[in-house]
Amino acid sequence: MSGGAAVAPPDVKLTLVENSPPRVGTVRFPYRGWLIDLDGTVYLGERLLPGAREAVAALRAAGRRVAFLSNKPLQTRADYADKLTRLGVPASADEVVNSSLVLARHLRDLDPGAPVFVIGEPPMIAEMRAHGFEVRDDARVRWVAIAFDRTFSYAKLDTALQAVKRGARLIATNPDRTCPVEGGEIPDCAGMIAAVEAVTDRRVEAIVGKPSPIILEVALRVLGVPAADTVIVGDRLETDIAMGRRSGLRTILVLSGVTRGGDPRIAEAAPDHVLGSIAEIIG
Numbered sequence: 419m420s421g422g423a424a425v426a427p428p429d430v431k432l433t434l435v436e437n438s439p440p441r442v443g444t445v446r447f448p449y450r451g452w453l454i455d456l457d458g459t460v461y462l463g464e465r466l467l468p469g470a471r472e473a474v475a476a477l478r479a480a481g482r483r484v485a486f487l488s489n490k491p492l493q494t495r496a497d498y499a500d501k502l503t504r505l506g507v508p509a510s511a512d513e514v515v516n517s518s519l520v521l522a523r524h525l526r527d528l529d530p531g532a533p534v535f536v537i538g539e540p541p542m543i544a545e546m547r548a549h550g551f552e553v554r555d556d557a558r559v560r561w562v563a564i565a566f567d568r569t570f571s572y573a574k575l576d577t578a579l580q581a582v583k584r585g586a587r588l589i590a591t592n593p594d595r596t597c598p599v600e601g602g603e604i605p606d607c608a609g610m611i612a613a614v615e616a617v618t619d620r621r622v623e624a625i626v627g628k629p630s631p632i633i634l635e636v637a638l639r640v641l642g643v644p645a646a647d648t649v650i651v652g653d654r655l656e657t658d659i660a661m662g663r664r665s666g667l668r669t670i671l672v673l674s675g676v677t678r679g680g681d682p683r684i685a686e687a688a689p690d691h692v693l694g695s696i697a698e699i700i701g
């Protein structure tokens with residue numbers, strides 16, 4: 419990573435008239451690092467958003483550093499890279515930062531090789547093992563790592579309780595209450611966190627996914643670009659934009675996901691730029 423001269427921020431604020439069609443390929447930005455949210459920004463479920471492929475290709479052609487961010491610990495980084503590649507945005511696993519990677523890297527800094535009980539699915543467990551942790555299925559651990567787990571059970575809750583009674587500490591991947599799926603939503607990691615906190619009477623020490631600055635620290639390291647030269651692109655004000663602003667990144671809100679153009683909270687969140695979609699970016 420080189421120090422490099424900071425890129426001067428553009429002094430023009432972009433605004434978008436609600437419901438105007440996206441202006442494809444119209445905006446060029448000077449930022450060297452690009453952290454790009456996935457769902458609602460690059461794709462919606464299994465559908466690539468129009469122009470996303472061209473925008474990412476243009477950024478890369480302009481020599482920008484690009485990494486993709488997701489709070490979901492359900493798949494491996496390789497799975498996300500495969501999905502992006504399949505949908506038309508070629509990506510490698512080391513360009514993807516998700517909350518299981520962030521938890522593993524963060525905990526490796528705090529307590530490398532520790533014995534850990536994981537409330538999570540196989541890709542989460544594999545990530546912990548790949549980072550050198552001793553993943554155990556009993557309570558003889560120093561940490562209980564809590565993730566979005568569709569196989570959460572009374573037995574896991576009991577193991578977490580017994581582990582905490584023996585002195586184990588709590589850490590979690592992501593704070594999301596629900597996860598949007600085709601046709602609705604399903605319980606996400608907040609449910610597992612609440613259950614463990616309720617029975618142990620302890621609070622998790624960190625929730626590493628968005629909007630925590632911890633995910634940005636890991637992502638900036640992956641990117642190799644300082645915060646001041648980096649922009650985050652996302653569709654959620656309370657995570658992508660709030661987190662980016664708190665950590666000194668530039669922020670681009672896209673209106674292709676959960677945030678609507680007329681939302682009064684946009685002015686309050688004050689993203690640096692508002693675009694109809696990622697399709698407007700040309701590098």
Ligand SMILES: [Mg+2]
Nearest residue numbers: 455457458653
């Ligand atoms: Mg999103």
